[in-house]
Amino acid sequence: MTIAIAIIWIILSAPIVLFPLLGVDQKILFDYSLLMQIITPTAAAVFCCITGLVFPKDDAMRKVWMLLGIGMLCWGIGAILFAAYPLIYEGQETPYPWYSDIGYLFLVPFVLAAFFVFKKSLHVEVPVWGWVTAAAFFLAALALSIIFNLSKFADSNTVLPYTITLLYTIGDPLLLGGTIIIGSILAGGAVGRPWWFVLIGLILYYTADLIYTYLVVKGQYATGNFIDIGWLLGFGCIAVAALMTRSLFKE
Amino acid sequence: MSKFEDLFIIQIIGLLRNRKFSGDCDIRIESMPAHLQFAEGTLINIYYKDLTITDALDKILWAHQGEVNLIPKTYTVSDWDYISDMDQSIIKYSPPMPDRCPFMENISLEKSKFILQEKSIFMEIGQLIYNNVRSGVSSDITQIKKAVSHPELWNGLFHLMGSGEIMGDYGQNLSVFLLKIQSLIISNLQKILGKRVAELYQERLSQEMDEQWPNFPKHKNYDRVYGAYDRIYGTAPYRAWAMLLNQTITKTVSTAMGHSCYKKALALLKPEEVNLLQQLLDQKE
Numbered sequence: 108m109t110i111a112i113a114i115i116w117i118i119l120s121a122p123i124v125l126f127p128l129l130g131v132d133q134k135i136l137f138d139y140s141l142l143m144q145i146i147t148p149t150a151a152a153v154f155c156c157i158t159g160l161v162f163p164k165d166d167a168m169r170k171v172w173m174l175l176g177i178g179m180l181c182w183g184i185g186a187i188l189f190a191a192y193p194l195i196y197e198g199q200e201t202p203y204p205w206y207s208d209i210g211y212l213f214l215v216p217f218v219l220a221a222f223f224v225f226k227k228s229l230h231v232e233v234p235v236w237g238w239v240t241a242a243a244f245f246l247a248a249l250a251l252s253i254i255f256n257l258s259k260f261a262d263s264n265t266v267l268p269y270t271i272t273l274l275y276t277i278g279d280p281l282l283l284g285g286t287i288i289i290g291s292i293l294a295g296g297a298v299g300r301p302w303w304f305v306l307i308g309l310i311l312y313y314t315a316d317l318i319y320t321y322l323v324v325k326g327q328y329a330t331g332n333f334i335d336i337g338w339l340l341g342f343g344c345i346a347v348a349a350l351m352t353r354s355l356f357k358e
Numbered sequence: 359m360s361k362f363e364d365l366f367i368i369q370i371i372g373l374l375r376n377r378k379f380s381g382d383c384d385i386r387i388e389s390m391p392a393h394l395q396f397a398e399g400t401l402i403n404i405y406y407k408d409l410t411i412t413d414a415l416d417k418i419l420w421a422h423q424g425e426v427n428l429i430p431k432t433y434t435v436s437d438w439d440y441i442s443d444m445d446q447s448i449i450k451y452s453p454p455m456p457d458r459c460p461f462m463e464n465i466s467l468e469k470s471k472f473i474l475q476e477k478s479i480f481m482e483i484g485q486l487i488y489n490n491v492r493s494g495v496s497s498d499i500t501q502i503k504k505a506v507s508h509p510e511l512w513n514g515l516f517h518l519m520g521s522g523e524i525m526g527d528y529g530q531n532l533s534v535f536l537l538k539i540q541s542l543i544i545s546n547l548q549k550i551l552g553k554r555v556a557e558l559y560q561e562r563l564s565q566e567m568d569e570q571w572p573n574f575p576k577h578k579n580y581d582r583v584y585g586a587y588d589r590i591y592g593t594a595p596y597r598a599w600a601m602l603l604n605q606t607i608t609k610t611v612s613t614a615m616g617h618s619c620y621k622k623a624l625a626l627l628k629p630e631e632v633n634l635l636q637q638l639l640d641q642k643e
Contacts, residue, residue, distance in 0.1 A: 167613045228613045231554050296552030
């Protein structure tokens with residue numbers, strides 16, 4: 108089932124890259140991307156939650172997957188709001204910052220809370236290589252985020268856009284570092300494998316965020332851009348991770 | 359004091375004779391203290407509820423759970439022929455077996471260096487059993503039961519174990535059995551949760567076990583099997599070990615993932631092994 112879902116996910120995400128190559132109308136691409144940005148995080152949220160339900164009611168793992176699911180769902184709600192703007196304002200691109208950013212940003216605390224609960228339930232020390240790799244990933248991602256967001260910071264003339272940009276800049280690197288810490292504890296185990304998928308998903312998500320920022324600053328972004336596939340596949344990887352974990356413990 | 363279980367005091371007396379113990383053996387049976395004195399393995403005195411020495415012997419011999427503590431001291435050998443008195447007690451008070459202590463069916467028997475006493479009233483059955491216990495290796499009680507079909511089998515066994523001519527040992531079976539389960543759990547933890555979690559489990563388990571059952575000075579020729587505990591405690595250390603195998607998982611991974619590893623390990627056991635583990639985990643009053 109996991110492989111089938113992964114293949115379906117790739118097939119459904121592929122048009123983002125294929126449509127421009129096939130000369131499909133920009134409006135169709137725009138609508139398709141918006142729709143998929145709502146469907147993929149919501150589907151990932153559903154898979155995370157059904158994985159959580161495999162574990163007993165008070166079990167830490169249930170909380171972990173539920174929190175991940177809620178995080179995905181928040182992003183999905185952000186995407187719904189993002190998609191609603193052009194519908195309300197006659198096809199105009201959603202401005203930055205907008206209410207959709209609240210949904211997008213709420214993914215971070217929920218996913219970090221999931222990591223925290225997971226780490227707490229494993230009474231194992233994080234290996235040195237885990238800390239080192241996590242710190243390296245965090246710092247590298249943070250440096251790139253700062254570089255890509257410099258113009259945004261400069262353009263922020265009020266506290267609100269400045270704060271939103273700051274949260275985006277810090278949030279994604281924190282997610283990457285946190286995933287590596289969890290993965291390093293479980294290295295070599297079957298439960299660790301899904302966490303590497305979560306990491307790949309978050310790298311894709313982070314990369315998409317980064318290029319999105321760059322293109323927005325350059326004034327070259329429009330919904331349906333090929334970079335949108337980063338979010339779709341990122342959520343796909345998290346959904347696959349959820350299903351892999353589910354198959355391990357489903358009895 | 360440490361617990362002893364599934365072992366009659368008559369067997370403890372035999373084990374202490376075998377190791378030529380000199381000193382005090384303090385026993386607590388249902389909160390009542392009994393004080394036994396040994397000189398070079400020979401029982402020389404018993405203090406229990408103001409009873410005479412033979413009455414006290416009759417009363418304590420058939421307790422099969424309680425607490426025990428050994429304090430080495432030097433005593434002089436007395437002329438009390440306690441083995442004859444034990445034989446009399448076996449005739450009068452030996453309990454219905456294996457009903458009284460079903461776990462005894464899992465004990466292994468081993469010959470000691472003592473020569474069979476010819477003057478015992480259990481000489482005939484004793485000889486039969488003795489001949490069926492192979493030298494140098496342990497024999498299962500079930501094998502002996504098959505080979506020696508005799509109504510006095512258990513009485514003969516009690517005589518041989520009480521006089522130290524044969525030693526009963528749970529370690530031979532149980533330590534190997536529990537080590538098998540332990541390695542299955544560790545292998546599952548490693549497979550599912552990774553090496554670090556498996557290593558932490560192993561470390562915590564031995565730490566907990568050492569806290570509950572420090573392996574007291576190992577006696578000569580006793581610790582051949584890794585993980586075997588002093589025989590005088592019967593199944594008590596193995597029951598603690600069996601319990602800790604599961605409890606330590608919660609202390610290592612406090613989620614259902616840990617229990618899944620435990621369950622998967624148990625699923626690999628044979629039905630009779632699952633039954634044995636269940637018996638070990640059953641708590642007595």
